[in-house]
Structures are given as structure tokens and as C-alpha cells.
Amino acid sequence: MFCYGLVKRVVDVILALFALLIAFFPAVILLLIAKIQFGKALFVQERLGHKETIFLIYKVKSLGPNHELTPFWIRVRSLGLDEIPQLWNILKGDLSWVGPRPLLPEYLQHYTEAQKRRHLVVPGIFGWSQLHQMQKILTWEERLALDVAYVEKKSFLFDSQIFIRSVFLLLTKARKNASDFERFGT
Secondary structure, three states, X not given: OHHHHHHHHHHHHHHHHHHHHHHHHHHHHHHHXXXXXXXXXXXXXXXXXXXXXXXXXXXXXXXXXXXXXXXXXXHHHHOOHHHOOHHHHHHHOOOEEEOOOOOOHHHHHHOOOOHHHHHHOOOEEEXXXXXXXXXXXXXXXXXXXXXXXXXXXXXXXHHHHHHHHHHHHHHHOOOOOOOOXXXXXX
């Protein structure tokens, strides 16, 4: 397990640095547009991470004051470009490329003991449940069950499969995942 964690961390950092090289200019442009349009470039929110620790997650601000989305920001979000600042979260070690998606701390009270196992690993940008969610809307119970299944099955090969399939789906199809503002249990 030690080897898996070390290899995963090294791969996370190398891929994040490579992605930053590619995404730097698009990120700067999106951040400038957001700053001009909304007065703030970043959306910062508390999320629940590894071992139930709270950390700050970063996204490009894409919602207006009443949570409205313009067609431009809908497209940006459908491509996941609003999540470029999360490369910083990967470099800090708050996130991995692959792992259960970090949810809001307020959701913890709704988890069963089995579902809390999702916090035994570092959360990720891409996850087993998110891969399924890109293809079909899932219930919370289905999503959390897939997160726990990931924890039990995790390996470098499994992570690689999730990463490659997620990137492929992201680049070839519109995501069907729920809004960031969906509330637990709805």
C-alpha cells in the first residue's frame, strides 16, 4: 500500500505540472473573464477530504449572483475548464487526479458508517462514481456506494482506467453530472 500511495502522489504531481503548462493561458483568460463579469475570479468552498479533514477547493467563478449560468459558462463547465484551479489542490495534496469527489462538510452527518469509508483515500477530480455519473444520473446512494467500491478496489491500474475513461468521456461527450448546487438526498 505504501508503494501505491507514493507512486500515486508522484504521478499526481507530474500530471498536474504538465496540465498546468497546457492550461495556464486558458486559465488566465477564464480568470480574467470571471473577474470582469463577477468581480471575483475564484469560487472557493470548504470540502471534506482525506480522513474527514476540511480543505478549500478552488474553481473559476462561473455563476452569477442568483446562480444563473450564461451559455458561455455552461460550455466552460461542461468541459470542466472551471476546475483548472484544482490543479493547485493536487499540488498541495488536498486532491488527487482519481478518488471520490470531495463533497460539502455538511453531508457528513448523512453518511452511514460504510459510506464514511470514502474518506479513507485522498479525494479526486475524477472518480469511479463520477465516471458513471458522466454517463447516467445516479442517486446519492449509488454514488456513495461506488465511492466505497473504489476505496476497496483502488490500485494504480484501476486509477489509470478511471482517469483515461473520464478524460475520454469529458472530451467526447457532454457531462450529465448533477449541479454543484445539488443538495444531499435530493
